[in-house]
Amino acid sequence: MSSVNEILNDLNSLKSDIQVYIPSIKSNKKTKTLNLKQQKELLDNLSESNLSLLTFFNDVFEIINANCSDDSKVINVIDRPNILLSLRCDVNKIYEEVNLEELLKRNKDIPLPDLSKQIETEHFVFDVSSPSIQRDYNVNSYLVNTYKNEEKILGKLYINELSKFINKIKFKSSEKVIDFDNESNGNRFKILENMQSSNFQEIYSFINDIRDKEVEYLTLDGTQIDLSPEFFVL
């Protein structure tokens, strides 16, 4: 009789990989297909809570981390729609009358915006960039774990977005630099909460450009796919 390890080796040989187009590096990456356990994890967190989308994206991160042969630090949030579309397309090519295969083919032709930028305000210079899915996961986890019992979190969600996209803040007056990579999530939140909102106007515009591009990756012939656990109910 075969041992469990032998059986698992045999089973691994049955698994097939798919090629997923990663827009940020303009090339395909080999990815394992979605399994029932991962589908279950996505659906288990189906809820109406304000934080449900963040929880969903954290589940998505864990799946991409497990299935993509590439380092999750390389994969950008702007790549996420294409990866999810590909995983879903492998199971069923049609979602609510949208032909996912066609959408993925079209997405290869969408030009990518600048993923990083320097933004200057009266007192500061901000280094901003579209975050990796790893960073997105870390910041989302902080918010979910810290504020899971709070009802009013809209303001926190705004700061959460800034915390993901800002890498460095330079004070014009003193040349002092705050490197967000070296700060805890809690410190980033405190720093951002204590800055004037007017500093963030152009940063939000940059964030919106990235988010709009994500929406573009999810839209075909005017029909937009809503990325949520329901996308994986087949």
Added chain:
Amino acid sequence: MADFRYIDIQFLDKTHTIKELSFVEFKNFLKRIYSSTDIIITFNELIAHCYKGDNKLNYVEKILVLLNIRGLIFGNEVTFVQNEKNIVINIQEIIDSFNIKSKEIKHQIGDNIYTFNYIFDNHIPENKLEFISNSLIKINDIDVTNISDKNELIPACNFNELYDLIYNNFYNGNFYIKKLDYDINFSSIYTFLESIFKSDLMGLYEMEYKLREVLNFNTYDLENMSLPECKMFMNFYVRDQNDKENN
């Protein structure tokens, strides 16, 4: 000396051997039922005690073993009282309703064939994905019954459709009692089993008292005779007493 208290029964195309409970064993089981916080565990203890053989029983086989044990203890008739009327049901008819062997399901997902069969759980999982993965026994020719987390082995799929396919194939058996407007199916079966196993514990103590008092039964006798046998002796005694009175 060989133990001859075992009885062969047949269902789902296999022969199974079960032991008849002695009076004492049944009394103790009844006490256990009344104090049990999880009736399914208690029924599993009964199966472990009565079932002879190395077969690992699946969910449906366990149900059929329990119905057969019930038939051995009390006979095949069950009486329910509704609106002061007795409604008699034959256990054998219920056994026949559930004793339908279903073929394995072979389902293709992608390039592979996934084979599903009866689950070995104590209850049918409410979670559909857990139910599906617990039903999986083979991928192509590879036996996966010993793999603990089979969710990872099945690709994402239309699990609602797959769930219905498996459930309707293996667990579609039911027995509708029209007079009670009560449907016995695989989801409600343990509640039904509990109701047909539970009997008057005080009546049993009273019988034990009489068996000891008038027929001089001792503990050895009660440990070796079944409830139906004890009832028979009591009936013989009552008949003798009636004959004496009439003469």
